[in-house]
Amino acid sequence: MRGPHTPAAEETTRRQFFGRLTALMAAAISATLAVPAVGYFIGPALRRKTVGWLNAGAVSALEPDLPVQREVVVGTQEGWFTARTTKGVWVVKRATGEIRIYNPHCTHLGCAYAWNPAARQFQCPCHGGVYDLDGRVIAGPPPRPLDALDYRIEGEQLEIRYEDFKSGTHQKSPL
């Protein structure tokens, strides 16, 4: 099996040679596993959500300058799971005919605000944020106007694209 006795110096190089070759093979196997594993683990987390159009009721029922809350059913595909949540967006038809849709969260810290018909303002109960009909900040801590959402009118139906935005920032950035 083993050859005649070899000098110590050569023995070490032989040991080292096998050692390095073994380490190389172990590294090859580990890399073949580790690279896909990292992609597998983080890949789906980096995917962008696609936002579809959601029905928000008839346009004709809107009265000028009177905000109403309309419910939309948001179906989010979370991997293999379809989550359905109901969101109540604020819809305003201005006297000019222009329509505005607001995300229902205060831009300060994300509380749900409401329309106060007596004061004719949107008021947030948490920290006193106040907005006007155009979503502009009138008083309180909100750093930016209410977050407007995209909409379109299909026939008589109002359709919106629901998105949430990061709260507390001056810039409106989607989550």
Next chain:
Amino acid sequence: MRALWGWIDSRLKLGSVRHLLLDEPIPGGASWVYVFGSITLFFFVLQLVTGILLTVYYAPTPDHAYDSVQYIEHQVTLGWFIRGLHHWGASAMVVAIGLHMLQVYLYGAYKPPRELMWMAGVVLFILVLMFAFTGYLLPWDQKAYWATQVGTNMIGTVPFIGDLLVRIARGGADLGALTLSRFFSMHALIFPWLTVGLVGLHLFILRRVGPAGPWDEARAKAVREPFYPRQVFIDAVAILCSFLIVVGMAVWLPFPLADKADPSASNFVPLPEWYFLFYYEMLRFFKGPWLEPVGTVFLPALFYAFLFALPFIDRRKERRPARRPVALAAGAGFLLVVFLLLGVSLHRVWSLPTTSPGVVEGVKLYAKLQCSACHRIHGEGGSFGPDLSYVGAHRDRDWLIRHFKNPPGVVPGSAMPPFDLDQPSLDALADYLLTLK
């Protein structure tokens, strides 16, 4: 690198650990014969890594298990590859542990003083089979559901306490949500920890008693070589090769899921994994209230008990195969029966009598008429119509041909359209279907 090693070594005193791990003397020197234990251990680690990754996206509930596996297969970055490694890695592990046991058996390495190592190994072997059985259910497709239905029913054939055992296995009377969650728990938590512990014990015993080496005492004494570097290198080459085979299978041999599990489907004929096929074939010989438990319970129990107690049944110290005719004949006989049954099963399930031109023509017609859109044969095809895997066993030519021409006339309410074929085509299609039994 060297400086870092020195820094760590001066604190943790790793030199002696390295000596303990690597300088174990191997009687008779390093050899390619000893690689199977290392390969089995490697595949266990591979199953751990890929299995843990699968749990990142897998959901063990009947509502979501199937969708989550489909998500892994089709949506997750390289999910198909991770799942492929886990699927084929399982087969590879069965092969590796089988070869490992054969080598140990042939070399008589279970004999004193290594009885405990062998016994721990037998328990590990049973664990591997339990892994296979519990893992098969998790994708929750038709194959998984019906194979487990059959598998758990087999537990029910145990005399007296069978019903109780089935309830315990299923977590209730029926195969359902509680079965899936307990199979997941066993497959992903209980068995892995047991296996880690037993592998530790197996290796601890190995280091206490030492490897057996060649059966020839003189050769064993003549050469002694440390585990490192040659045996480590040989193991690494063998591991790399087997890993590359499994990688190739994961890449080139996809195995799509069947339809989602449907407990109300009555026409699905499940097939077990290939490594259980010989046993599936054997069970065909054990029919009836008295014979069935012999096949499902007594023979397997006897087999495992025999394996476990082998060092105490075969008590002679002799390790040379030439001097152990009974042991060798028993081993060879066992292998012969297993491979014979496997061959018969594969032949029965997959092959066609190609001698008859009608059958070949029938296979072509079956594909051309897209029969598989509605009918399934051994897991391939739709489930809208009846499963045809064994249609030849209970239909005759006359019935088949009348049925092709006018399905609702033969089976009232049938949704199958009539097929207006010429007589040779009708005959060919019937020829083919009659081979399915």
